[in-house]
Amino acid sequence: MKHKLIALMLAGVIALGTAACTSDSGNGGTVTVGITQEPSVFDPHTMVAAGDKEIMFNVFEGLYKFDSNGNLNPCLATAVEISDDSTVYTFDIREGVKFHNGNDMTTDDVVYSLKRAAGLLDGQDGALVTDLDGITDVTADGNKVKVTLDAPNSELLSYFTVAIIPDEVADINATPVGTGPFVFGSYTIGQDVTLLRNDNYWKSGLPYIDKAVFKITADMDAGLIELQNGSIDIYPYLTTDRANQLDPAAFNVLKKGSNMVQIFALNNKVKPLDDQRVREAICYAISRDDIISVTMEGAGEPLTTAMSPAMGSYYDTSLDGTYTRDIEKAKALLAEAGYPNGFDITITVPSNYLVHVNTAVELKSELAAAGINCTINQVDWATWLSDTYTDRNYETTVIALTSNYAPYDVLNRYQTDNSGNFINYSNARVDEILAQIPLETDDAVKTGLYHEILRLMLDDAASCYIQDPANTVAVSTKISGYNLYPMYVQDLSEVKFN
Template identity: 25%
Template sequence: MTPTRRSLLAAGAALPFLRAWPARAQRQTGVLRFGLSSFPPSIQPWVNTGTAAATVKLLIHRGLVSFAPDGSLRGELAEAWSNDSPTSWTFRLRENALFQNGDRVTAEDIRWNLEQMASERSTAYHRAQAQRIARIETPDARTVRIVTAEPMVTLPLWFASYHMMMVSPRSPTGAGSLPVGAGPFVLKGQERGVSLDLEAFDRYYKPGLPRLRGIRMVAYADENLRVAALQAGDVDLIEYVPWQAMASIEADPKLRLDATDGPFMYLVFNATRPHLGDARIRRAIAHAIKREEIVKAAFFGRGSPLEGLPLMPGSAFHDPELASGWRYDPARARALLAEAGVPNGFTTSILATAQYGMHKDTAEVVQQNLAAVGIQAELRLPDWATRVTLGNRGQYDIAVMGTTTENNDPDGLSTLIDGSLAPSFVRSFGLRVPRIEELLAAGRAEFDGGKRRAIYAELQRIALAEAPIVGLAWRSQGYAMTPEVKGFKALGGALNFYSGITLEEASIG
């Protein structure tokens, strides 16, 4: 969805779980068993700790708006919103929206959330976005007027992010406590590193939802065990279906695969480490990689090469010529290394994780391809939680990453290539390209579609030269489930990691 300057409207403590219930009884009572790809490092609502954490957060929390299954924006805590001027947006809150402590969601609560995200000591993933808000007005309990420092066409998309969920200002503050959300499920218990139990919130603002009595989320860090658990009937639905298992699941009449393209693999760099602050070196790395080998080795052919910035084919902003700017060219890679003063290459390291086979397999192909042009890279393969921590701290040279953009708008690239943002494992460390930052700001401020396309075309040209990240491969992303699971949908494009939001409408049995 691309917003315009016209008004935009959108419609709108129980008993603990009995872990010994047999599978049949769980289905009859409406408890869905979900196989997570990892136990979330954290489920604090404003931080980014990966996809498994995002799925959990999408069950407990809600923001002002969210994405519908077709990719459009829909109301959540806000039932309607309008663009009053290039710098002013008004959100009208639902009358029946409640936090899970029973408190009504008010305009002052929204103000408090945004001010906390924007504060100087905030660790919020979207702190920079919140800091672009100049003023928040609350003329009554259900009206929030947001005035930005500059024109901001993309503001509603921010509020659909699972990193900008609204929580109760009256949440408990003790050690280990979690903010109180307003989502369809309440966290009732967890076994650290193993599982989380969620129960339906009986005062959720959408009548008749959620349909499930509860969800039991079990972490299977080993992807083969995750598939085996589904095949054995120990779980009903799994995320991150390993690509080598997709064909067998498709052929199994007792299972169903729901897969879509959108997520992708790419490289990030620590620009403070030797050589990697030089754009010529990063371009050399981009031209040294045989992306077809990654598609084959990591994704069993279920994907395609990514030779530019990750703008989905079919998007109005996708240019086929710019999309192939980092095509495989080892001669060009060696020439760039020589131009940068290291004709014989150099020694470095690649950070990935062995917990996800796609990360490990991708890293191994990159390692081999770089060695062919003289760059010797040692692999570092910790567990996922450690990988995230090292990435956030900048404790790496080169790192393999896999994600999606924030949304299907090209401004979703911001979190990957805007070096002015706070350090994050999803983007390069210590690497700023002022012209990229200027173009991203210009794209957010421009309401004319044609002018936005020109802005993002220039952005792609600058990115090909500066290589703030290096695209590797698009990948098919799959969920697998039993036929008894109804209502769950894998969202397409950049929204795939938001698929957990459809669990509010899921049922089983």
Template identity: 30%
Template sequence: MKRSLYGTALVGILALTACGGGTEAADGSGGDGPQGEFTIAYGSQPPTLDPSATTGTVTRHIGRLMYEQLIAFDSNGEVQPVLAETFELSDDATSLSFELREGVPFHNGETMDAADVVASLERWVELSDVGQQYFSEAQIESPEEGVVTVSLPGGMGVMPELLADPTQSPYIMPAEIAESADPDGATENIGTGPYQYGEWATDQHVRLEVFEDYVSPEGETDGITGERGANFETVTFEFASDASTRLAGIQTHEYDMAMPLPWDNAEIIEEAGDVYIEPGETTFGAVLFNKQQGPMADINMRRAIYAAFEPEPVLQSAFNNEDYYDTATSLSPDVSPWYHEVDHEMADLALTQDLDAAEEYLEEAGYDGETLTFMTTRDNEEHYNQAVVIQQQLGDAGIDVELEVLDWPTVLDNQSNPDVWDLTITGFSWRELPVTTAFLQPSFAGWTDDEDIAAAIDDFRYADTEEEAIEAAEDLQMAYFEYLPVLQTGSYATLAALSEEYEGFMNIPGTGEVYYHVDRVQ
């Protein structure tokens, strides 16, 4: 069974994010079986390898090689089975039933069964923002061997899409691990994927090894769905926080792939001749506001920052070339059926600096020159460069800002502590469903708490028709500008470089970077 969101394929985010590199490997099998090592240089290391425990993109990209979902989006935005053989939503949309594939082994030699799936889903509900927001009242059970059902007290037509969302999905692990794992992430990384955990040397690398007993889902290979396998004996993610180190490493072939790289290095890479460029994950930058306490809990302070902000210098500082970025003020990209342009003052202020308006909002907020703590990192240069220019712009408006520069894992850890920051900058993947955007969830860093946003989200998830859902998405966009949970800085894709000896890398809008199909050029 496959399911498309209201029959609409959600494809394409920005013109610059064309999928794929070279010729995609046909089925991820590699022809002659797994051979050699593939080494990727990454700019930052993850806080955990457990993708059910965080929305972090590095965790997701590494973790999905080890862990798999019950269902997932293909490259056309259609929901396909992965560890499920089939799935079916009841006519009243209150129950989603999964028939599980038989004979799927975990990396520890056990065979996946319904108890593992139930435990993994229950853990995901507790840990994830989407789980807490939409499935807190769910009854998850196995009515018979090989079958798992998720039941809700009311109908939810988008239940399959919510469970397929790749950002923080319910990845399946053995029940004993799911039931005992730390909320910050499982330390015993055992899944069903084509690669298994090998080694994590902190601040150095994560090495994954081929899982010889891997059993692939069937079906046409398409992104993170369909047939796939391991093309290498090992895949190693080397952590190199300095961009010049990553660039030098890909040029000397110390690395087979490197990301992210500064966009002003694009011509240098192309001129090398034996390396080619691919866009990595498409994201939009956002300044999170600590709305739980402190100055940013005041809506007029958030309005003042909107008025002080000007996107072009901020984006130029990080990406250098306007061909590779765009302004963004919406919860969905302009190619999405959920995209809406709304007539709102804040939508205009987000695009053009107005220091007079900023002064008025600061006066209404009663701002007295208090220093705002702006948390950022040099592990992601685009985050740091944007933060520096935003600090300058806010200073021009009379807002005193101090940058606190930390390593990326510490930033992620500190985001959950409202006592230590006022502003922080990060990136978000465009979501298949705008209602699942992390910063709209009350439990996510920034602590959004707005009745109109909550009402629009409820209207969306309980919509019976596409028209009702589109109307709810428009209401959500209007509520966003009324409340201002974040400040979007713009939309951009990271720059990846690969040795010409390899092909098959994919970047799928809404899903991100896919390594299953990377292989040597035949």
């Protein structure tokens, strides 16, 4: 096995054509998906942006994979055996799978991939996928791969969706090679990402189309024009008002809860937001229902906590509506914190997401009633990702948080030292519970612990949680087989022309 450090920057690729085309037979042809986010990383183990992941879902696969109903199913593994103490996961590896470079996938590749993700290769400084940093060893025996952990973890299976990649590819970011239904074709900055049919895909008969193009549009309105002109076939994350402009004879409009959490993120380490009373005042100063009405025309589920109701029993319904808008209470809290006349604050928002920009505009209007004067700073996605999310150089921001369809993945980001904890939240009891949950096997106990975290974060007013926005997708009536997921995914494996 070749243990190689992987470069993280794309060297460059050759562009292919992007015009949508049809097929008379149902199979073949090109389907074009409109996106507003410029891709940034193609290395599956270092991706952060949901917009990158939704594209590369078609290229990379893990031992397990979520389906459109949120079920976690075997993929490159056929089964798993978990030890009674949840310290050893043993996978049966699927045979007959080929990588896009034509090589067979072997247990060596699985071992390499998991070790790389967990930071166990020679020369690595730490885990690339932080949720796998508890892995201490990965070994192969025949067609089985055994993963050993440093402590019991009953919540780890959903993280084995991490991509399996070939160990002989030196730079997986510049040469994205996976096992998925589509092969990476090209990326042209500012234009598109092109994927090609994987003729050797292990699922017989799939995919149906020859080519999938993810076309980068300047914004939602520009994408809407291209959608109506026929140069885009699928456009996700539409606002309701724009979806209503479409001809129902030409487009099917699909809606589903996204299991996303739109957050008005408050940097807990920046004054005056380091004061719990100030954060609580902000929570009381806004109207979630009005924001949803303005930004989504009501097509969103109001949130009080950091979890969507899509998580079922792990979501605590008793906390709903805790922060009903109360301007006088907000002013009293601000006065108690030493800000009787309010204060000035900046909302940094990625300009390519219209729903977040519109949310920022509505927040500015609502917060003014409590004496909080907001300046909106629109930045491009790359700047937001580097300065706001990674470097945490911001006061407030609006974004939608995505996760696996698993409650631990939703809340684990709020551990004090988690790299995804961009709001700089810290609570010792929350850290303690998050360390305890993986040790539990009783689901009722785990449910109670998740509820406790949600209550603690609510009491701390960690940030303002606004809505789980409905994912509204326009799909050309010329095609079928498009499945909406309760997560940030564009699965084109079953899409075909009618």
